[in-house]
Amino acid sequence: MDLDFAIRHSGRPAAVMTRRDVARVLLAVPSGQALVALPDLRRQLLAAGNPLSPRFWESAKAVLMNIESGVATVGDVQRWLESSGTEPIMLTRSYFLWPEESERGPVATEMYERLVEFLEERLAAGEIDADALAAGDSDARHAYEELQERWLGTALPDGRVPNVVVNDEQDQELYAAWDEEEAYALSELRRVLDDLPEPPFPADALRAAARRLRVTLTRPGYPGNVLRACAGLEDGGLPERDEDLWLTVAAGIAAPISDLPDEEDAARFFDMEGELSHEDSILASLCAIHHADWLASVITLVRYGPGVLASPERIARFIADSEDVDTDPDEPEDLEATEMLFTAVTPLWAHLGIVDRAEVLTPLGWWGLPKALERAWSSGTALPD
Helix, strand or coil, X not given: CCHHHHHHHHCCCHHHCCHHHHHHHHHCCCHHHHHHHHHHHHHHHHHCCCCCCHHHHHHHHHHXXXXXXXXXXXXXXXXXXXXXXXXXXXXXXXXXXXXXXXXXXXXXXXXXXXXXXXXXXXXXXXXXXXXXXXXXXXXXXXXXXXHHHHXXXXXXXXXXXXXXXXXXHHHHHHHHHHHHHXXXXXXXXXXXXXXXXXXXXXXXXXXXXXXXXXXXXXXXXXXXXXXXXXXXXXXXXXXXXXXXXXXXXXXXXXXXXXXXCCCCCHHHHCCCCCXXXXXXXXXXXXXXXXXXXXXXXXXXXXXXXXXXXXXXXXXXXXXXXXXXXXXXXXXXXXXXXXXXXXXXXHHHHHHHCCECCCCEECHHHHHHHHHHHHXXXXXXXXXXX
């Protein structure tokens, strides 16, 4: 690594290279190589009329030595890079998070580059004290953070607000990826179901379950409020046909449509520490279950048929052992995490008659689960996690 490499990597002549440019160059090669090249690079920049500052070179040597010895964390390195005075803060105090460089879309890339240019202007104007940042001065860091927070929340001449348009782009990418994953899961579900016999229609069980469900959905509190939110039934009447009602609610469990409403008494679900209510925790768990996990669990239950145990622990094992989808290795912590998520599912299934009190799959669940899952993934209205 030499000055020519630094020029190529940064895309700038040596005379105008910034601390950020040099820091990124040093981090682009193995730390041992960067440490060896550091003195020569410093002399070459000095000869080019761009000496930077002793404080910067001291901080560069310190962080590279920590990296080489294995004691530097990712956060340490990121904070040192930000102390260059022109590197955007990855996670701001208002919890705005820049996407990783390899994952930035056109809008995020543009806004990131605009912010770098803005910070370079402020540094040149003396509004940013890069040496104080490198020294870990808390006041300098606070001022640096505030400067970026203001820029992110201020409209550009074209009216765009940086933090808004970056988040909007990330949301669009998330929805696109979610739709693609959902479409693939739906096609796999249909492919597998085509090879399985159609379960008999449990008319009496469905009628009884729908009758109980209509009562549950009119009552305040859990589980009615969660089931209404899952099915998107907060603002309208209930479907008249029992089959439509039951499938709508069952589909909502696999793909919640809305959040709990902001009711006046919602505060009673929260403790003084501001933790999630029981209902919000359940919705969060439902939204965290991947398409592949739903697919593996429902396909396995349908293959076994009525009488199979459908406890959260058993479902986690079904998912880990599934040959229909690619799942993560069945490490104990993975199984436990999956089991914890499905502890939110099985009590709701019990209210619909999908499983009985012993968490055993019923004929109604055998018939209805695959249909509910197909409906959930065909609607395109579910909210990504």
